[in-house]
Amino acid sequence: MRLTKQTNYAVRMLMYCAANEGHLSRIPEIARAYGVSELFLFKILQPLNKAGLVETVRGRNGGVKLGRSADRITLFDVVKVTEDSFAMAECFEDGVVECPLVDSCGLNAALRKALNAFFDVLAEYTIDDLVKARPQINFLLGLDTLHMPKVTAPAA
Numbered sequence: 708m709r710l711t712k713q714t715n716y717a718v719r720m721l722m723y724c725a726a727n728e729g730h731l732s733r734i735p736e737i738a739r740a741y742g743v744s745e746l747f748l749f750k751i752l753q754p755l756n757k758a759g760l761v762e763t764v765r766g767r768n769g770g771v772k773l774g775r776s777a778d779r780i781t782l783f784d785v786v787k788v789t790e791d792s793f794a795m796a797e798c799f800e801d802g803v804v805e806c807p808l809v810d811s812c813g814l815n816a817a818l819r820k821a822l823n824a825f826f827d828v829l830a831e832y833t834i835d836d837l838v839k840a841r842p843q844i845n846f847l848l849g850l851d852t853l854h855m856p857k858v859t860a861p862a863a
Contacts, residue, residue, distance in 0.1 A: 714789040716743060717751050718837070721760065721785065725777035725838045726845050731770025740848040751789070758788045777835035783826055785834075793822055 719741055724732045734752070738745040752771065755761045759774040773780065806812065838844055845851050 710786065711790060712747075713751055714786055716741070716748065717755055717785050717789045718782065718834070720748060720751060720755070720771075721773065721777070721780060721834045722837055722844070723848055723850075724761065724771060724773045725834050726848060727850055728773075728777070731764055731768070731772055733770045736849075737771075740850075754788050755785075758784070760784060760788065773834075777838060778833050780834045781830050782832045782834075782837075783829035786826075786829055 720732075720737055723737045723740060734745050734748050738748050752761065752763065756763055756774075760780055761771050762774045763769065763771055841847065
């Protein structure tokens with residue numbers, strides 16, 4: 708099984724927002740931090756927003772923030788929103804299955820058990836866990852310099 712780029716970048720976007728807590732994150736900044744297309748991130752933003760994983764604030768000073776705290780967003784939450792299918796074999800797909808063993812196959816049961824174990828592990832990890840695992844995340848994403856106070860020249 709391989710997760711899509713959509714899931715990968717959705718997790719990254721959520722990690723960025725978690726690391727940038729207290730500030731609105733802007734898609735151009737997130738795209739620059741990860742070296743990805745802004746258009747791709749905007750596409751990912753829609754299902755995340757619909758699922759309540761992020762909130763968007765419109766306007767000139769708008770941006771994106773987490774829809775709930777990072778310790779309440781699991782990797783499973785993200786995967787179920789961003790992945791289209793978990794069909795590991797033909798027997799998992801909707802519709803006509805041509806295998807005569809579909810209802811009594813050991814492979815089907817084994818794959819279903821493996822998929823459920825995969826989901827259980829994803830449910831154990833939160834976005835907060837991923838951010839805390841990288842103490843240098845703010846530096847690596849350029850967030851340290853993004854929020855540095857602006858120095859103004861003294862009046863003459």
